[in-house]
Structure formats: structure tokens, C-alpha cells
Amino acid sequence: MPQDDDITPDLNTSEPLRRALGSRYLQYALSTIMHRALPDARDGLKPVHRRILFAMRELKLSPSGGFRKSAKITGDVMGNYHPHGDAAIYDAMARLAQDFNLRYPLVNGQGNFGNIDGDNPAAARYTEARMARASELLLEGLAENAVDYRPNYDGTLEEPIVLPAAFPNLLANGASGIAVGMATNIPPHNLDELIEGCLALIAAPDLPDDDLVALIPGPDFPTGGVIVEPAESIRTAYATGRGAFRLRARWEVEDLGRGQWQVVVTEIPFQVPKSRLIEKLAEVIQTRKVPLLADVRDESADDVRIVLDPKSRTVDPELMMGMLFKHSDLETRFSLNMNVLIDGVTPKVCSLREVLRAFLDHRRDVLARRSQHRLDKIDHRLEVLEGFIIAFLNLDRVIDIIRYDEAPRAALMREVWGRAFTRATSEKDYVAPPAGEGELSELQAESILNMRLRSLRRLEEMELRRERDELLKERAGLEDLLASEKLQWKRIATQLRAVQAEFGKATDIGRRRSDFAQAADVEDVPLEAMIEREPVTIVCSKMGWIRAMKGHVALDQAFKFKDGDAGRFAFHAETTDKIVLFGSNGRFYTILAANLPGGRGMGEPVRLMVDLPNEAEIVDLFIHKAGAKLVVASTAGDGFVVPADDVIAQTRGGKQVLNVKDGVRALVCRAVAGDHLACVGENRKLLVFPLVELPEMGRGKGVRLQSYKDGGLSDLTTITLAEGLRWLDPAGRTRHEPDLTEWLGKRASAGRMAPRGFPRDNRFT
Incomplete structure (x- = not known):
């Protein structure tokens, strides 16, 4: 598999553009998936994080040692293993040190490494870092051939393909990343619970999912919080590898x-x-x-x-x-997408069981490799001890060869010794070898020649025999371990319990931080129910400045307005009321009376509260009454009846009800009160017709109310036919026309001239 930068095309060949693009993009996609975005299921790390920890190990930055400048660490990682930008490497390292991002931080930071407010870390030249104890556990065994190595990007050094990982870091610290065509998002978990789950899987590989989730009930976030996701949903998420967790403050x-x-x-x-x-x-x-x-x-x-x-x-x-x-x-939803690399090669969305099994299989492989490495070391040492003991048993002859022979190593190897060393468990098992079977190997001869003179004392011989016996005993145990799968899992369980003792719930870092609770879903309570009911007086000017004065003040008093402005709407309301604004663009807007500015000043422009366009005017402003009906009409004389509940808008943008074309605007909105509708045109012709002839709609252009040769609609109102028509004359006196038979007609007819004394502005009010 190519590295990130090993995707340079061969410019000496030619091929169709479609094939070339497909091939190059596939290489890029695979490189992104395998070498950048997705973590390995075995150690839970992406390449950049793995390289950071390995570089810190090479710099000997142990948890008990001193700190080094972050710039030095970043430079080593970039120069030796990760040929990318230093800013990206430093950001990745800084995140490993943030205890509000990682459940079990892998880096100990000294200096400003960011905070929970969202502030960025200080520059790399100002901060210092070293490995945390958890990192040591991830790296433990690298010197014992626990994993395979591969050449670095330029072939000058080697880096581990995966870390030995003494604990399931993928789930303990979580991971997130976006690749090409796939992504991963894994929350952090409690290490004590993860180890309990691993131990249960070791004891019973076919453990039911419900029992596994009982041991690992859900994530454990470093910032705490309360998980309110239902248990059944969590079980489904862990079984499929996809889901989400609701988390509350x-x-x-x-x-x-x-x-x-x-x-x-x-x-x-x-x-x-x-x-x-x-x-x-x-x-x-x-x-x-x-x-x-x-x-x-x-x-x-x-x-x-x-x-x-x-x-x-x-x-x-x-x-x-x-x-x-x-x-x-204060409540968020953390998505779960357990998309990881299995064996570092195959991306797959895994269940909780599969991820833990991948970790356990990796630990078994690490154990076998470390055991075999130790076995080889023991065999090497036993071979050396064999030569030493032969030398002690034949000390005078060895000294004589070393003093007088010109080629002592070859002479030592040719010599037939009186007593040979056998790989036994006690002294009684030594037997005199037949002639010619006591030769020393080259390693043994070289070791004898390199032996110090001070070692030629009786005490040293006893020490060699004790070391031999201990190594033989250890070797027998390793051979038994490599031959028994049961013993291997027992050893892995012991190692996991050792980690659990260090990071378990009894420790400060290991205690569970995120609790579980049942979400008490809040019902959709009307805003009116949450507002204290108080009387107010709504005042709106011609220029659209609106305010709510406390109490019900007299509406005929003189209100103050800005220079050049004047009053237009004034009515009594309650703080729990919804105020409806009808614009000339045919849209209805809703404002809570409790949200209106106070009456001490001139108020605020209503256009700051709703998205009423500058070219649109306020047609009407009134209190919403549930269950009522409204009649709306345009200047073209089209209109219809709409339920008042259908005009309530949920957003600032309002709700389109009356559709108007260019050159036409919404003109009037009246509450329906009566059985007939009276409308008057700009030509002063009055028409009265039954309301039942007007359709009830939620939105539209409407139907023709009255026909005109010239001009359009001036005004309309709803009346009770038996009570006649009333209006105010210019002197303020109420005029009454009890008999409207002359003006009765069908909807969309022309009508007749208005009664004598009808206002010259053609308005009913």
C-alpha cells in the first residue's frame, strides 16, 4: 500500500483520462482511508498519533522523565516518520494532552494546551510534553518483537505498523475522522468497564450481546454529563456499530x-x-x-x-x-459510527463485540511474539551459561589454553571437555559425554574469552548455576504457554487485571464520569403558559416603530413619536397574546406581545423583529383570536376567507397567505363577523353579497369580489344584513343604512353607487 505521498503518476506513459483519473483517485482514496483518517482496531490510533508516541519513545520522554519542547517533538515526527505539516502534527499531539478531549490522555503537557472554552493551544515553541502512563502501556513490548515494523517514508528508519496496546484504546479514548466515502466517530468509554467486557469475552467467547452491554452500558465522556439515550437504543447501536447517544449537561x-x-x-x-x-x-x-x-x-x-x-x-x-x-x-447528540481498520487493512463498520475481539486477538498475537522473543533470549543465555559452567568445571585447562595457545577461541572449540552442560533442571542430570561430544560453540568460546577475571570465583559459579535453574524454569513455562491457548488467555486476563488495577474505578482517573438517566421529555408547552399574564397597550406608528406600554392606558391620549412620524395602531392586549401583522406582500407575521420592547422610549422598528421587506407596508396589526376567521383581499379585488389559526407564523420570515402579483398588493384584512360582505371600489360603487359565496382557503390568490372597469378595491367589511350598514361621516356622527336591498347582488358583480353621505375616502371605518 502506498504512503500518503507515494501516489505520483508515471509521466512517461499515456492512458485515457477516465482511466487515469479513476486510478489516481482510487489510490488517493485508499491512502486517505488507510494512512490518515481511520483508526486501527488493534491499538485505536491513526498513523499520526502512532508516530507521535513512537517518536516520543525514541526521545526517551517517559512519564517519570523530563519534558521536551513540543517543537522538538513535532520536528522529529515530521522529519523521521510523518512528512506533513508541523501545524497538523502539533494539533494532533496537543489533542492527546487535552483531558477534556481524551478520556485517558496519552501525553502529559506543560504549558497552554487549550481549554474547554475552545481556545487553541499556545505555539509549539512555548509548550513542553512527555508521554503519559497510558502511552507506556500502548508501547509496552516494542523492544520484544511484539509487532512488525516497516520502513519510514524515505526508507532510512523503521516504524511500527501497530502498537502492542495493553488496553483497548480505540474504545477507551474514542476516535473520529473523515476519509473518502466513509467516516468514523467513536465515543470514549470507561476502561474499567471495557476490561470487564474483555474478561467476560475471554471466559465466554459466545457471550450474549445483552450481557456484554450490561458490562459496558454506554460511553463515558471526559467532560461528564448525563446520557439519556434509552437502553434499547444503546444495545442496537453497539450491535450494529451505528447509532447515537443523547448527552445532557x-x-x-x-x-x-x-x-x-x-x-x-x-x-x-x-x-x-x-x-x-x-x-x-x-x-x-x-x-x-x-x-x-x-x-x-x-x-x-x-x-x-x-x-x-x-x-x-x-x-x-x-x-x-x-x-x-x-x-x-445543553443537550447534544453524539453519533456512533464504528468504522475502523481490521488488521490495519480492511475498513469495516464493527459491532462492540467485533472491536473487542480484534483487540483481544491482537493481544494474543503480541503475547505469542513476546513469549517467543523471550524464549530465544533464554536459549541464547543458556548457551552462554553452558560454556561458562564448562569453563568453571575445567578452569585449569581453560586458563592454560588462554595463556599458551595462539588461537584460544579455536582451541576452546576443539577441546573435548570432561563434563558437558545439558539443559536439565538439576545438578544430578549432568552426565559425562562420550569422547568427541564436548565441544564448545563459537558463542560459548567467545563468551569465555570475554569473561572478566573477577568472575573466576566460587560465588560467581554458584550465581551462574542459580541463573541457569531460573532460566530453565522460565523456559519450561514459556513452552507451556506457547503450547496452550488456555494459558495464553489466562495470561492476557492477568495483564488486563493489572491495567484495571491502575486505571480502575477506584482511581480518580478511572471513576465513571457520565451517568445514565431517563430523559423526561418536555411537552410542547405553549409560550403563553410560560409568560406571566400582564396587561399592556400596543402602540405602532406609521413608520413601523412598535412598543408595549405597561397596563391598559387610554387609547385617545397623545403618544410620543419620532419627528415626522405619527400613530397608526393602538389597542389593549395581554403579554400572553400573539400579535399578528399583515403585510402588503400578502404575508402574515407573528410577534409575541411579551417580546415587544417597553414603552419608555419610542420602541423599536418592527422590521427588526420580523423579516418584513422594506418595500412592503403594514396593512393591519391585531391580536390573534383562536378559532376566528379572517377575510383578506388585494387591491385587484380578489380575496377569500382564511382561518385565523392558519395565519400564525413560526419563524421571522412569516407565512405567505394571499398571493399577489407585480403591481398588486394586499389591501385589507378583516375579522369575519356577520353573514354578508360589503365591499366598495375606488369608483364608489358598493356591493353586498353573502359570505357563503366566498371560499375558505389556506393560501391563494382568491376569487373576484367585485368587478371594476377602472381602478380597484378600496375597502371591505363584514356585516349582518338584518342590522344594515353603519359608518362614520366626516363629522364623526354614525350614519345608518338599514335597507341594503338596492346593493345586494352576486359576488363579482359591479354594484351600485354608495349611499348618500358615505365617506369620500371610500372607507367603512
Whole structure:
């Protein structure tokens, strides 16, 4: 498989562009998948992380040793193993040191390595690093032929293909990456629980999935929080390798006395920057998506402490937090996509069982290789000890050969000794060899020649015999281990328990941080129910400046407006009311009365609250009444009846109800109250027809109300035919036309001239 930079095409050959692009892109995709984005299921590391840890080992940066500049480490990694940008390498190393990103950090950092607020680490020249204890466990056995090596990118050095990995790092620390056509996202888990799961699989390879999930109930995030995903969903995710986990912030109610209280958030969801979370909460307050929340403060020091102040002491904390979980990052969803490289080659979406099995099989292979390596070392040492003991048993002859022979090594190898060393377990097993069978090997002869004179004492001979006996005993144990699968799994279980004792739940780093809880889903409570009901007076000017004055003030009083502006709408309402705005573009907009600015100033432009275009005018402004019906019409004389509940908009953009073309605008919106509709055109002709002739629609252009030769519609109203038609004359007196038979007609007819005394502006009100 080519390395990342080993995909240069051969420029001396020619081939079709389609084939060339396909071949090159396939090489690039495979390189990205195998050498950059996806972690290995065995050690849970990507190549850059593996190379960082290996380079730190080569620099002898042990957990108990000193720190080295991050720039030095980054330079060694880049120059020797990872030919990519130093910024990318340093960012990867910095992440390994962040305890809010890694459940079990692999690097000990000294200096600014970033924080939970989302701030970046300091430059590499300012920080220092060394390996953490967990890294030592991942690297343990590299010197004992535990894994295969491969040449580095330029062939001058060698690097391990995979690390021995004494614990399941893939699940313990998680992983994320985006390759070509595939991605991975694995949450961190509790190492104590993972080891319990591994031990259970060793004892019972066919362990049911339910029993495995009982031992590993879910992720354990470094920032804590509360997992509220249902247990059945977690089981399905672990069985398929795909799913998601709902994670909520941890909070508590803090009593302030005298009935006052506040909510304190002590743990936030994983990978949510605290600074961004505070900004989102402030935005929720500003947009009043959660009217129960009054203020948010960040009082964090080394720990997380976010204070949420309620609107009043009567607010239900559970209801307020439920709304915040819905509208902010206090609740997130962490996706699970367990796409990893099996044996470092094949990408596959694995289940929890498959990932643990890949780790355990790797540990068995590592154990066998380390045992065989140790066995070879013992055989080498036993061969040396054999020569030493022969030399001690024939010390005078050995000294004589060394003193007088011109080629002592060859003479030692030719000599037939009186007593040979056999690989036995006790002294009684030594027998005198037949003539010609006591020769020393070249290694033994060389070792005897290199032996110090001080070693020629009786005490040293006894030490050699003791070492021989211990090595023989160890060798027998290794041979038994390599021959027995049962003993191998027993040894692996012992090693895992040793890791568990160091990182178990009894330790500070090993205790579970993320708890489980049942999500109390918050019902969609109407915003009116969360707003304290108070009387207000809504005032809106001709230029669209709107405000809500406290209490019901007299509507005929003089209100203050900006220079050049004047009043247009003024009516009494409640803070729980929804205010409906109808624009000349045919869209309805909804504003909560509680969200309107106070009445001390001139208010605010309504266009800041809703997305009413600058070229559109305000046609009408009124209180929404559930169950009512409205009649809307355009200047062209088209209209229809629409239920008031259907015009409520959920967004700032409003809701399109009356469709208008270029040159036509929405003109009027009236509440339906009566059985007939009266409309008057710009030609002063009045038409009265039954409302049943007008269709009820949710959206559209409508039907023709009245026909005109010239001009269009001026105004309309709904009336009760038996009560006649009333209007105000220019003097302010009420005029009444009880008999409307003369103006009755069919919808879309022309009508007749309005009654005597009808207002000259052709308006009913």
C-alpha cells in the first residue's frame, strides 16, 4: 500500500483520462482511508498519533522523565516518520494532552494546551510534553518483537505498523475522522468497564450481546454529563456499530434563600466549547425562545460553573431546563459510527463485540511474539551459561589454553571437555559425554574469552548455576504457554487485571464520569403558559416603530413619536397574546406581545423583529383570536376567507397567505363577523353579497369580489344584513343604512353607487 505521498503518476506513459483519473483517485482514496483518517482496531490510533508516541519513545520522554519542547517533538515526527505539516502534527499531539478531549490522555503537557472554552493551544515553541502512563502501556513490548515494523517514508528508519496496546484504546479514548466515502466517530468509554467486557469475552467467547452491554452500558465522556439515550437504543447501536447517544449537561438547583434559587450547570456535553455554549444561551435569552430564563453567567474557574437565573421564583426548574435542552447545546447528540481498520487493512463498520475481539486477538498475537522473543533470549543465555559452567568445571585447562595457545577461541572449540552442560533442571542430570561430544560453540568460546577475571570465583559459579535453574524454569513455562491457548488467555486476563488495577474505578482517573438517566421529555408547552399574564397597550406608528406600554392606558391620549412620524395602531392586549401583522406582500407575521420592547422610549422598528421587506407596508396589526376567521383581499379585488389559526407564523420570515402579483398588493384584512360582505371600489360603487359565496382557503390568490372597469378595491367589511350598514361621516356622527336591498347582488358583480353621505375616502371605518 502506498504512503500518503507515494501516489505520483508515471509521466512517461499515456492512458485515457477516465482511466487515469479513476486510478489516481482510487489510490488517493485508499491512502486517505488507510494512512490518515481511520483508526486501527488493534491499538485505536491513526498513523499520526502512532508516530507521535513512537517518536516520543525514541526521545526517551517517559512519564517519570523530563519534558521536551513540543517543537522538538513535532520536528522529529515530521522529519523521521510523518512528512506533513508541523501545524497538523502539533494539533494532533496537543489533542492527546487535552483531558477534556481524551478520556485517558496519552501525553502529559506543560504549558497552554487549550481549554474547554475552545481556545487553541499556545505555539509549539512555548509548550513542553512527555508521554503519559497510558502511552507506556500502548508501547509496552516494542523492544520484544511484539509487532512488525516497516520502513519510514524515505526508507532510512523503521516504524511500527501497530502498537502492542495493553488496553483497548480505540474504545477507551474514542476516535473520529473523515476519509473518502466513509467516516468514523467513536465515543470514549470507561476502561474499567471495557476490561470487564474483555474478561467476560475471554471466559465466554459466545457471550450474549445483552450481557456484554450490561458490562459496558454506554460511553463515558471526559467532560461528564448525563446520557439519556434509552437502553434499547444503546444495545442496537453497539450491535450494529451505528447509532447515537443523547448527552445532557449535569445541573442542580442552588437555593439562595427567601424563595430565590438558581440553576448551576457543572458539566457540559462532550466537544461543546463552553464559550460557544454561553453565547448560544445568551442568544436564547435575547430571542426569548425560553422566556423562563432571565440571565446566564459564567462563573467557571478550574471547574465548570454556569449559572442560569430564572425569570421569577415561581418558574419550574425542570420545565426551564427542558426548554433549554431543546433550544441550546445543553443537550447534544453524539453519533456512533464504528468504522475502523481490521488488521490495519480492511475498513469495516464493527459491532462492540467485533472491536473487542480484534483487540483481544491482537493481544494474543503480541503475547505469542513476546513469549517467543523471550524464549530465544533464554536459549541464547543458556548457551552462554553452558560454556561458562564448562569453563568453571575445567578452569585449569581453560586458563592454560588462554595463556599458551595462539588461537584460544579455536582451541576452546576443539577441546573435548570432561563434563558437558545439558539443559536439565538439576545438578544430578549432568552426565559425562562420550569422547568427541564436548565441544564448545563459537558463542560459548567467545563468551569465555570475554569473561572478566573477577568472575573466576566460587560465588560467581554458584550465581551462574542459580541463573541457569531460573532460566530453565522460565523456559519450561514459556513452552507451556506457547503450547496452550488456555494459558495464553489466562495470561492476557492477568495483564488486563493489572491495567484495571491502575486505571480502575477506584482511581480518580478511572471513576465513571457520565451517568445514565431517563430523559423526561418536555411537552410542547405553549409560550403563553410560560409568560406571566400582564396587561399592556400596543402602540405602532406609521413608520413601523412598535412598543408595549405597561397596563391598559387610554387609547385617545397623545403618544410620543419620532419627528415626522405619527400613530397608526393602538389597542389593549395581554403579554400572553400573539400579535399578528399583515403585510402588503400578502404575508402574515407573528410577534409575541411579551417580546415587544417597553414603552419608555419610542420602541423599536418592527422590521427588526420580523423579516418584513422594506418595500412592503403594514396593512393591519391585531391580536390573534383562536378559532376566528379572517377575510383578506388585494387591491385587484380578489380575496377569500382564511382561518385565523392558519395565519400564525413560526419563524421571522412569516407565512405567505394571499398571493399577489407585480403591481398588486394586499389591501385589507378583516375579522369575519356577520353573514354578508360589503365591499366598495375606488369608483364608489358598493356591493353586498353573502359570505357563503366566498371560499375558505389556506393560501391563494382568491376569487373576484367585485368587478371594476377602472381602478380597484378600496375597502371591505363584514356585516349582518338584518342590522344594515353603519359608518362614520366626516363629522364623526354614525350614519345608518338599514335597507341594503338596492346593493345586494352576486359576488363579482359591479354594484351600485354608495349611499348618500358615505365617506369620500371610500372607507367603512
